[in-house]
Amino acid sequence: MNLLTLLIPIWVFSSILFSSPIEARADPPVSSSSDPVLPTEKEPFPQISSEMEGHSPGVADIAVVHHQDLNKKILIALIVALTLLGVILLSLSSFWIYRRKNLKNSNEKSQQSLDASKGLSLGPNLGRFHTLRMAGNKGPIAVIEYQLLVAATNNFQENNILGEGGFGSVYKARFSDEFLAAVKRLHGGGQDAEREFETQVDWLSTIQHQNIVSLLGYCIHGETRFLVYEMMHYGSLESQLHGPSHGSTLTWHLRMKIALDVARGLEYLHEHCNPPVIHRDIKSSNILLDSNFNAKLSDFGLAIAGGTQDKNNIKLSGTLGYVAPEYLLDGKLTDKSDVYAFGVVLLELLMGRKPVEKLARAQCQSIVTWAMPQLTDRSKLPNIVDPVIRNTMDLKHLYQVAAVAVLCVQPEPSYRPLITDVLHSFIPLVPIELGGSLRLTAPLPPACT
Structure with a gap:
């Protein structure tokens, strides 16, 4: 539309220039002598020829003058048209470069906003960070x-x-007033680290995933x-259940x-x-809680991909009390x-006990061994529940959770449910406000802080 608007005046201007010499040629040539007279019977033919010959040089001179004027006007019109066309092209080129620059800046701002929404923008003090795309990784x-x-950890105080x-060790790092992070410093430079x-x-x-802790960066x-x-x-x-608060916030x-x-x-x-x-190292110390008590899995140092692994192909690793018997033995x-x-x-969540407890110097007892006989006895089950939450739940819900726990810790792997089945069994036990489907008649009590 802009190009058409600019070209219309050029076409009109050129039309005027080209039309003026054509109209000049339509006028009869001017001569100082009298107009030629048609032949009559009284005048002989040779006399007419001599008069015509007398007028011919003047007509030729006027025609030459008109052709020269026409050429000059055409040349001027072409120069003006080409000049205007050059100006238009230059203007369009400048406009295109300007639009492209603005579009690039807009895309960069959009990308920065997208990164910020994903949690990749690490605050004003982290502007010196740069990103590195790891081979074979996403993002x-x-x-x-x-x-x-x-600076953020105060020299790892x-x-x-x-x-x-x-x-x-894991340190609290303050990069700005609004941005905190956790920094894990790995000991030494050995192969394991x-x-x-x-x-x-x-x-x-x-x-x-929303329930897996996010890695923001490394050094x-x-x-x-x-x-x-x-x-x-x-x-x-682990710190919430077995630390100073002993689960009082949960x-x-x-x-x-x-x-x-x-x-x-x-x-997932x-x-x-x-x-x-x-994951291969699920335990309470590897389950972290954010400010809204959303739980996220962490510490993937032992994670592996694939199906069943043979003991000869992979090193036996894990934490005592959480390791499945078939993995520990075979x-x-x-x-x-x-x-x-x-x-x-x-079981830790239900009873508030550690996975392995010492009975004597050389004796330990796992929570599974101790709790299994009582989990299936409805008369004894309420008595082994953590005192912090005892008598605060619907007994039917307590029985359902105990039944799920019993299935999960079965010695035979084939008797254990898939994690998808476990997930669906918990959704009806969690209030809608906390991500489940349970509708409460009374509002949730505030969490202790």
Whole structure:
């Protein structure tokens, strides 16, 4: 439309220029002598020829003048038209470059907004981060400068330690007033620590789910490796159940919500990942809670892909009390091994007890061995429930949860349910407000803080 508007004046201007000389040629040539007279009977033919010859030079001169004027006007019109056309083309080129630049800036702003909505924008102080796309992984991983980690953790002060793991300590990192993260520093530069680092980066850069903790970035400084995770304000389930509060912040409904969240995370690993993923280290210390008590699986250092694994092909790993008997005795590892560990976590939520407790110096008792005879006895079951939540739940719901726990910790893997079946059994036990389908007649009591 803009090009047509600019070309119309050029066409009109050219038409005027080209039409004026044509109208000049339509006028009869002017001569100083009298007009020629048609031949008559009194005048001989030769006389007429001599008069015509006398007028011919004047007519030729006028014709030459008209042709010269016409050529000049045509030349001027062409120059003007070409000049205007050049101006139009230059204007269109400038407009196209301007639009393209604006479009590029708009796309960059849109991408930044998209990254921010996904949690990849790490705050104003993290502008110096750059992204590196790992080979074979989905999405970018932030490579974080070591000096930023030092400043955010106050040089890794002990009062910033959030917890201790098998391969290192986890620190609270404050990158800005609004942005907090958890930084895990892996001890030493041994093969185990290196393998832990590579496995975590590989899995958590590929796996993205609402019930799996997000890896925000990593750092390599000499032989030390750092992993930066999203901040989980309520720490681990282990610290909530067995720490100073002894589970006082976790109501019955919150515990059922945590169980449901863990089941959702495991279902994603077992059913929706290709190939399926076996976490291999499900335990209460690897279940983290955010500010809304949403539970997320963490620590994928032992995770593997595939189906059944032979004990000769994979190193026996795990945590005592959570390891399935067939894996411990025969090295057979399947997704049912994660289901067994989930059953142990469920018993922790029900009873508030640790997975393994010492009876004497050389004797230990697992929560499964101790609880199994009482879980199937309805008269004894209410008495072994954690005192914090005792008598706060519907007994029918308690019996259902106990039945699920019994199935999950069966010694025979084939008797254990699929995690999808476990997930669907918990949805009716969790209030709608917490992500389930249970409708409550009374509002939920506020969680203790």
